[in-house]
Every structure is written in structure tokens, then in C-alpha cells.
Amino acid sequence: MNADLLRSYLEFYQDLGIRTLYRQVAPQAGTTLAPVALEAPPLPPMVPSNDSLLQILEDIGDCRRCRLHEGRTQIVFGVGNEHSPLVFVGEGPGADEDAQGIPFVGRAGQLLTQMIENTAKKEGIPLQREDVYICNVVKCRPPGNRTPEPDEMEVCGQFLYRQLMTINPKAICALGGTAARALTGHKEGVTKLRGKWLKWKDIPVMVTYHPSYLLRAYNQSAKREAWEDLKRLLHFVYD
Numbered sequence: 001m002n003a004d005l006l007r008s009y010l011e012f013y014q015d016l017g018i019r020t021l022y023r024q025v026a027p028q029a030g031t032t033l034a035p036v037a038l039e040a041p042p043l044p045p046m047v048p049s050n051d052s053l054l055q056i057l058e059d060i061g062d063c064r065r066c067r068l069h070e071g072r073t074q075i076v077f078g079v080g081n082e083h084s085p086l087v088f089v090g091e092g093p094g095a096d097e098d099a100q101g102i103p104f105v106g107r108a109g110q111l112l113t114q115m116i117e118n119t120a121k122k123e124g125i126p127l128q129r130e131d132v133y134i135c136n137v138v139k140c141r142p143p144g145n146r147t148p149e150p151d152e153m154e155v156c157g158q159f160l161y162r163q164l165m166t167i168n169p170k171a172i173c174a175l176g177g178t179a180a181r182a183l184t185g186h187k188e189g190v191t192k193l194r195g196k197w198l199k200w201k202d203i204p205v206m207v208t209y210h211p212s213y214l215l216r217a218y219n220q221s222a223k224r225e226a227w228e229d230l231k232r233l234l235h236f237v238y239d
Contacts, residue, residue, distance in 0.1 A: 053082050060139065063140070075140060076136065076141070079103055080130060081131050083167070084169060085171070086132045086170065088104075089174055090135075091210065092141060094108070095141070096109070116132065123235065172203055173205075180207045183198075194229060195208070204236070
């Protein structure tokens with residue numbers, strides 16, 4: 001493998017959040033085999049040339065690459081305008097999404113729709129939910145809506161990476177801490193990251209609260225902050 005190709009692979013895996021790769025070292029003659037390091041699992045392929053959302057969905061297939069497939073009803077890939085300059089990325093499907101195969105269709109999804117459309121209307125921006133693209137870090141519902149495990153996010157991360165590369169939006173909105181960590185690698189909580197411009201590759205990322213968090217009665221101040229985040233995001237993308 002030449003140096004340029006190796007560099008491309010390493011940058012690709014770094015963008016997926018993989019920080020360490022291991023290689024198995026052959027033991028010297030006359031020594032016993034010692035566990036120098038764990039051998040890395042099979043690595044995901046590079047992004048194909050002329051990639052498309054349809055090709056990515058076909059490559060996912062009836063995915064059984066991680067344990068999340070065991071309890072899902074169907075894969076929840078993504079929805080919206082595949083040429084949108086704005087992509088929203090959440091954590092993972094819930095019960096309603098798992099049943100319908102569409103991200104953000106439950107109570108949290110209804111709130112997200114209101115946030116997008118009402119904020120756009122107030123700011124004089126002609127925008128509906130179907131004009132943006134919405135997807136999640138993981139494509140199968142975690143049991144009991146738990147937070148996805150790192151290995152599950154790593155497996156699904158290759159498909160999120162390809163989705164974002166294919167759409168190539170002007171900006172990305174990370175909804176909640178899980179999406180923020182998956183996209184930016186930052187470990188801080190949402191309260192510290194929200195409202196800030198971060199980066200996924202060279203694309204600006206705005207972090208804000210997940211709509212499910214905003215549904216809780218005691219989070220009224222967070223709801224106001226999320227609307228301010230969205231206002232800044234929409235003006236950045238559409239002005």
C-alpha cells in the first residue's frame with residue numbers, strides 16, 4: 001500500500017472517531033506467542049467513487065453488523081432533500097421511528113419540525129422540514145432507547161460518513177451529545193458545546209439540544225437556547 005493511500009485510510013478512520021489501530025506482530029523464533037496487542041476488527045471500506053444515498057442504503061442491506069439488529073423492526077436510514085445545504089443528525093431511532101422507518105416522527109420529531117418551520121417563518125426564510133435532510137448516528141433502534149455503545153456507533157459511523165460526504169451540506173446540526181461526540185470527537189456535554197461552531201471535516205457543525213430533552217417540563221430555558229441556536233444556524237446556511 002503506497003503512502004498516499006495509507007494516509008487516506010488513516011484520515012478516514014480518524015473522521016469516524018477511531019483513534020488507535022493495532023497490528024499483529026509475529027513472534028521471534030524460539031519465543032512463545034505473546035499478546036502484543038489486540039488485533040483490530042475488520043475495517044470499513046473507503047467511500048466508493050460516485051457514491052449516492054441509494055448506493056449507501058443498498059450497501060447497508062439487511063444490516064446485521066452489530067447487536068442493534070436483534071431488536072429492530074426496520075432500518076431507519078434518513079429522510080429529506082438529498083441536495084440540502086443543511087443536515088440534522090440525531091442519536092438513533094425511537095419506537096415510532098422504528099415502526100415507520102423514518103427519523104424524527106414521534107413527539108421529539110414533531111417538536112423538531114415545529115422548530116425548523118416556525119423559526120424559519122419568523123426569520124423570513126422559506127423553509128419546510130422536507131427541504132432539509134435528517135438522519136441519525138445509528139440506523140437501528142437501541143433497546144429501550146438507550147444510548148448507543150461506542151462499537152455500535154463505530155459500525156454505523158461508516159454509513160453516516162458516506163451520507164454526509166454524498167450530501168456535502170453547508171452546515172450540520174448535531175442534536176444532542178451523542179451526535180456531537182460522533183461528529184466532532186468532543187467529550188464535553190451539550191450545555192458546554194451548544195451554540196458553538198465546531199467542524200466535521202471542513203463542514204461547520206452547530207451543536208444544540210436534542211428535541212427529546214426539550215420536551216421535559218423543567219427545560220424551558222434550554223428550549224429558548226435551542227431556538228437561538230437554530231436561528232443562527234438557519235441564517236448561516238440560507239442568508
